[in-house]
Amino acid sequence: MTRNNGSNTDDRNPDGTFASGNPGRPKGARHKATQAIEAMLEGQQEALTQAVIDKALEGDVTALRLCLDRIAPARKDAPVSFDLPDIETSEDAASAARAILRAVADGNVTPTEAATVMVVVEQFRRTLELTEFEARLQALENRNGA
Numbered sequence: 001m002t003r004n005n006g007s008n009t010d011d012r013n014p015d016g017t018f019a020s021g022n023p024g025r026p027k028g029a030r031h032k033a034t035q036a037i038e039a040m041l042e043g044q045q046e047a048l049t050q051a052v053i054d055k056a057l058e059g060d061v062t063a064l065r066l067c068l069d070r071i072a073p074a075r076k077d078a079p080v081s082f083d084l085p086d087i088e089t090s091e092d093a094a095s096a097a098r099a100i101l102r103a104v105a106d107g108n109v110t111p112t113e114a115a116t117v118m119v120v121v122e123q124f125r126r127t128l129e130l131t132e133f134e135a136r137l138q139a140l141e142n143r144n145g146a
Contacts, residue, residue, distance in 0.1 A: 080113045093125035 055063035082103040104114045
């Protein structure tokens with residue numbers, strides 16, 4: 001099918017998605033409107049920044065919010081501090097999971113923070129499990145003379 005602008009859409013599936021072998025726009029390619037705006041703003045960054053700062057100093061709440069968001073952006077996460085037992089075995093990992101659950105129940109950490117910590121504990125448990133498995137395998141191979 002040919003469009004009004006002369007471009008051909010034969011490389012698309014009937015549902016409009018790109019057919020295999022046609023990846024569409026190259027990775028990292030910028031939209032023409034974005035490129036045009038960037039060209040217009042070229043060399044004006046300092047003047048625009050100063051204008052926003054001046055507006056903020058004059059009491060413009062929107063400009064002030066924009067400035068503060070750049071100076072002190074909202075934190076994505078924060079350190080979490082609570083008692084966690086040492087983890088040397090898989091059983092210790094279960095104890096750590098209980099401690100994390102207790103911290104959530106006591107209101108010391110949020111469920112989201114606890115979930116993040118549990119991912120770390122689980123990854124560490126898997127590392128311990130793999131290390132233990134490798135040691136057991138090595139012992140078997142040594143015993144069997146392999």
